[in-house]
Amino acid sequence: MGRGRHARRARVPFAVPAGFLVALTVGVLAWRLLEERAGRAGGAARPARPTATLTRRPSPGPSPPAATPSPSPTPGPINTAFPGLTTFRGNATRTYYGEGPVPRRPVVLWRYPPEGSMCMRSTAGGETKLWCGTGWTGQPNVIEHPDGTLEVRFGAYDGRYHFLDGRTGEPLGPDLATGDLAKGSATSDPDGYPLYYAGSRDDLFRIVALDREAPTVLWTLDGETSVPDPVWNDDWDGAALVVDDHLFVGGENSWFYAVRLHRGYDRRGRVRVRPEVVAAVPGFDDELLRALGDTDVSIEGSVAFHDGVVYFANSGGLVQGWDVSDVLAGGDRVRRVFRFWVGDDVDATVVIDEEGFLYVAAELQ
Template sequence: MYKSNREAFISIGSRLNDAIAENASGGANGNSKIISGETNNIDNKNDNNGNNNENAGNIESNEPQKKKAIMPQRNPEAIPETLPEKLEIKWDVIKGDKIISDYSRDYNISFPDSGEYSVLPGITCFRGNNYRNSASYGYADIKEEKLEEIWSFSNGSIDVWTGVGWTGQPAIIMWDEQTKNIMNIFPSKKQKEGLKEVIYATLDGKIYFFDLEDGKPTREPINIGYPIKGTVTVDPRGYPLLYTGQGIPEKNGEPGPIGFRIFSLINHKMLYYIDGYDKHAFRRWGAFDSSGVIDTKTDTLIEAGENGIIYTVKLNTKYDPDKGTISVNPDLEKYRYKSAISKRLGVENSPVIFKNYVYFIDNSGLLQCVDLNTLKPVWARNVTDDTDSTIVLEVESETEVSLYTACEVDLQGSEGYSYIRKIDAFTGRLIWEKAVKCEYNPNNNGGALASPVIGKNDIDNFVIYNIAKTGKIKKQGMTVYSGKLFALDKNSGKEVWTVELENDSWSSPVDVYTKDGKSYLIQCDSVGNVYLIEGKSGKILDTINLGANIEASPAVYDNILVIGTRGQKICGIRIK
């Protein structure tokens, strides 16, 4: 499976040097079951308006997990029903303190295919890349089809915010030797060849660093002092830079700052801070649950705020690995907007980017496609309700690029549905839709909070969604909500299989593959169950319980998955 570590590190280092040079120049387990489901495919006419695969030499071939990259030349454009003016979108571009009336970027952003997003072996951001299509890396060598907890440790809390929250996915990285040696990693871990470092932001305000294989700390944590809800981003160029948001601006009942931070991973110094209480924002809520992505060729970060602003950040990074120094001197350009339906601004999902087009959905259910080089909306549509689930993008052919998205049951109230949709990324046209009736709870939303799996290999015709609160029962005087895990045919939206989960979940499923292309799924739930599921059939193969609600989402490197619970426990689990 792997080349030697020496070969891997030489290859990573070569690509890292190229990037530097380029930048310088420009419980109830037994009751879960498989059930057959109904199909709610709709006709298009019923549209509703209301890494490089080799990953820097680490893997000899990732072909069973990834089709050959396609980069269509076609660009998005609106059709009559998705024109931004249909939803009365008004927008501004802000640079410094000035509103720019006819903005055009003085350099061109163009993201690559998802397989070429990162030079680093591992998972660098929420769902892995700019298409948000994978939270696993490498191959799993699975023989017993069992799960085994191999290590755990406890983290803390701030006020009521305990353990690890939503989205709560760790990053898992194998650094090249030169970068590893200039960072503040403990000497014993620095000496370990092929160290795979887990980086986990949690609700106790700390970002933890530990060894994937044994769970032991690799360095001291970073402490921002306030709860972090989202998922960190590690710079995909292999630079020692860490990007993180913040979920809550309060500690011990006292208000505090809230914003987005960039840290040096050489010495943990904070290099830059975006104040979430942005004076240009139309909403005064400064959280950043979104996990940003970086255009490596132009040194530009794209991040979405819950204040209703999309930030494009020219980092102006200076990195000298020989001297062990790194700095940023960012220039910000902001996209802000209002619309006829955006009563509640703010973006909690992570932006998806195809070439120079960013896709995101706000808390009112407004889906937009925005050109990053002009900061103008290209098309928009109403997707019914608040959508925190991150979109997934799939390039199907030279002429077909699709978005998969699903909404919550929040603004709709007690008669609401979670609408799972496939949408044409070029025009915003609805391809198919499946409506799932969900229970309404104003304090704990139902519907889609999890992001989907885009199947590969033996499930390459599946899109898989975890939908929360599809039913409820009374148990020992308490209301217990159930959920469903749906495998849908990508082309039709028809159900292939459905797993009925006695306990619902906000956690995103993760797809894992053997070297011969056999698929498995990892799904966690609200009472601490971790399920191993056969991808093709939906059969539950094994379950272990971690003792508390899992609203975070796992990441998997080879055979080891990492996940945290609200019960202040972070675990490493081997897929055997």
């Protein structure tokens, strides 16, 4: 079936160099955290070809002030209760890229795995091949625990999420195995709950408890069955955003979800959640599909948040803003308040500056 200029292209797998990039990124972050501590001491994708059930396009309207200002759109990391990096580009506006100073001559502290590569056979576009390394986007989380442990968390093309000691590269515990490539960026809970939010090409977005002997899946969201009209694919590439006990995420099925987490602890002191999908809306509309002539409209980037509105883009070039103020206030209503078509594929995450301006990067596909 012809798909024209929007034909899906297989992701180029990154082999051993990706391991180096992860190590280098972690090395810089580890170097910074170690310096701070020293200072204190001293003083499978199956591309869908559905006939989309077109939905009525919402009418844009003005956005009221946010019900809650948290998290604030500043360059700092989203988490303030503990040091570290908990999500892609660090914060709600996706503007945090680290802090200096950085070493003038970075060195690789360790390599994982010590020998070989992180590989798995997976099928894309009807072709099965070996994928190695880390993928789109694959940014690790770095968490400094109260006991001084520096933990690095990331997914890889071996279909697993790994939890390593940031100083040595040694595993801190068992991996979390999924059914296909774990190539997106995951999110660690920014409020200190031992929870990890991560997707996989096996269709499932997972909420994982990290306070057991092994990572334990508490809840899953299926990209294929959770909505009436999944479009294009069922993978999860973007990092979820957690705001005031709510999770916001977009999938390659081109739907945007708002999930009320109901985080807490059980009588045994173990973390628990009672997730409730309070809103799920399509990331496409009739006008976009008519303009494209196909259904290549997956959400590949991480959602961003500013002043009560969540922003994201899709592979069809549609940038949207959905007001989630009512959800954050305990309701279940979301309203689209922004629509702009850039004309071609937007895989990169939307970035928002302190004045609310959006920065959007498109590619000519």
